Amino acid sequence: MTWRIVALVAVVVAAVGAMVVAVPLAVEVVGGRGLAVLEDVPGPESGPECPVDSRYVDEEPDGLRQDVLAAWRELRAAAERDGVLACVNDGKRSNAQQQREFDEAVEKFGTEELAAGYVLPPGKSNHVKGFAVDVQPWSAAEWVAEHGQAHGWCRRYDNEYWHFEYDPDYRTGCPEMLPDATS
Ligand SMILES: [Zn+2]
Structure with a gap:
């Protein structure tokens, strides 16, 4: 036994x-x-200097949603073929990173209400959701505004010439631009 x-x-x-x-x-x-929750996946805090304009950085597009990352690479390659370098001045942020930026804005502007006009609280930022990229310098953002839609990238806000969002449906047309991210 x-x-x-x-x-x-x-x-x-x-x-x-x-x-x-x-x-x-x-x-x-x-x-x-x-980290299974996309909102908790951080992006780089910063990156090397943007080679075409030292006022900006060119972050690695790490942390973006997988389909967004593929679409970003496609867009950047298309820009390069036109002799334009689209630098990623800011891409993915985590909830924690967005909260830190928001807290800094509250300190700078005095109230949460005023701060929200400049930096969105974490729950509302599409950088946290992983489908927004801030493109710099201005000439590169201008190229994306003109040619990005064919690749699914659209400018969304009147007051942010640098901010672009990806949606596969945008390949058939961009939605109407909003005055700012809080509207
Ligand atoms: Zn942005």
Whole structure:
């Protein structure tokens, strides 16, 4: 009888062992980050200087939604073929990064209401949702405003010439521009 108990214990140990191993593996499958919520995925805090205009940076487009990243690469390559370098002055932000920017704006402008005119609270920013990119310098943003729609990129706000959003449906036409991001 003893060998049966030993065998049973061995099976149980093996099964528990497999479960313990299976848990970290399941997390690995999700891009190795263990962050399933897109809103919590951060983007770079900054990046190297934009080669065509030192007032701006050219961040890696890390953290964008996968289809948005592919569409961004397509857009940037198209711009390059026209001799235009579209720098990513800002792309993905996490909720925490957006909150920090908002808190800084509240400090600068005095109230949350005034701050919201310049920086959106985390729940409302499409940078947090991973489908917005701020393009600089102005000449590159102008190129995207003119040619981006064919690649699914549209300018959305009158007061932000640099801010573009991706939606596959935009390939058939851009929505009407809004006065600003708070409207
Ligand atoms: Zn923006």
